[in-house]
Structure formats: C-alpha cells, structure tokens
Amino acid sequence: MSRKRLLIVVDMQNDFVTGALGTREAQAILPAVQALLARERAAGSDIAFTLDTHGEDYLSTQEGRLLPVPHCLRGTWGWQLADGLDASGARRFEKGTFGSVELAQYARAYEEIVLCGVCTDICVVSNALLIKAFAPEAEVMAAENACAGATPEAHAAAIATMRSCQIRII
Numbered sequence: 001m002s003r004k005r006l007l008i009v010v011d012m013q014n015d016f017v018t019g020a021l022g023t024r025e026a027q028a029i030l031p032a033v034q035a036l037l038a039r040e041r042a043a044g045s046d047i048a049f050t051l052d053t054h055g056e057d058y059l060s061t062q063e064g065r066l067l068p069v070p071h072c073l074r075g076t077w078g079w080q081l082a083d084g085l086d087a088s089g090a091r092r093f094e095k096g097t098f099g100s101v102e103l104a105q106y107a108r109a110y111e112e113i114v115l116c117g118v119c120t121d122i123c124v125v126s127n128a129l130l131i132k133a134f135a136p137e138a139e140v141m142a143a144e145n146a147c148a149g150a151t152p153e154a155h156a157a158a159i160a161t162m163r164s165c166q167i168r169i170i
Helices: 025-041 062-066 102-105 120-134 152-164
Strands: 005-010 047-052 091-095 112-118 138-150
Touching: 005 102, 005 120, 025 047, 025 138, 047 062, 047 120, 062 091, 091 102, 091 152, 102 120, 102 138, 112 120, 120 138, 120 152
Parallel strands: 005 047, 005 112, 047 091, 112 138
Antiparallel strands: none
C-alpha cells in the first residue's frame, strides 16, 4: 500500500531566484528542484507550490519595514514561478507571510510531505514547522540539495533546526 505523499515547492519565484532577492544559491538549486518535481510527479505524488505574495502596500507592512526590498508583488514578473518549473495540475498557495496555515491544514491529509525551495532559513523552515505542528504523525522531510537559504550559513542553520525538530533531511 502506498502512502499519500505531497511535494511542496516553496517560493521558487523569479524575485528569489534572479530578481530583487535572488542569489547564486537559489539559481544553483533550480535543476535539483526540477529533477525532484519530475521524480515526484512520476511517482504519483501530489504537488503544491507556495507563492510569496505581496501588494503595493508592502513597504508599510512589518516585513516591508524590516526588509525594505519590494518583491513578489502580485501579478509582476518577480511574482511568477522561475523558468522551467511546471505547476500544471499543482495546488497553489499564495501567502503574505513566511508560513502558510492554509498549506499546513491542507498537508494534514498526507502521510509523507517533502519540502524544497527558498529560503531554507525563512519560508522553508517556517512551513516545515507549521506542517509538523498540524500533522505531528506525518513524516515531514526537507530535500537539502533542493533548498537554498539567504546565505549558505543560514541554510545550514535551518537544516540543523529542522533536523532537531524531527524533520528528516533527505
């Protein structure tokens, strides 16, 4: 009997890959994310994408005041998924903050949940911990080579944090 499995691709949007907050690390994981997406689809896993989503008022929000770099403004090029990521048939979750309660509630229906994407130290870890709280008996995993943090050091710290919280690093 196969277990219900969900792959979550976190915030792999233009602004985090090559745009306003893009990094070489995010660009470097794109092939690994594409390969993981293809493997999970071939295995019959369900797929979900999160989309960091902000409005024109971004700079007046707490996040905007603390990170005054407009990014992922709904409908812009930066908000779109990075080239080469096929979201056809996938569920999409727009989120205005780091973690998505709606995604965590949705993930409760799954026995195995794999996360990948950016930023490991902000949105990936936030969503992984929310999912772990909403689905404590699910096997929650993070694909280390398909995640990138704001910096390599921040990525490593987030991986260690997730491991400490019983999220399996694959």
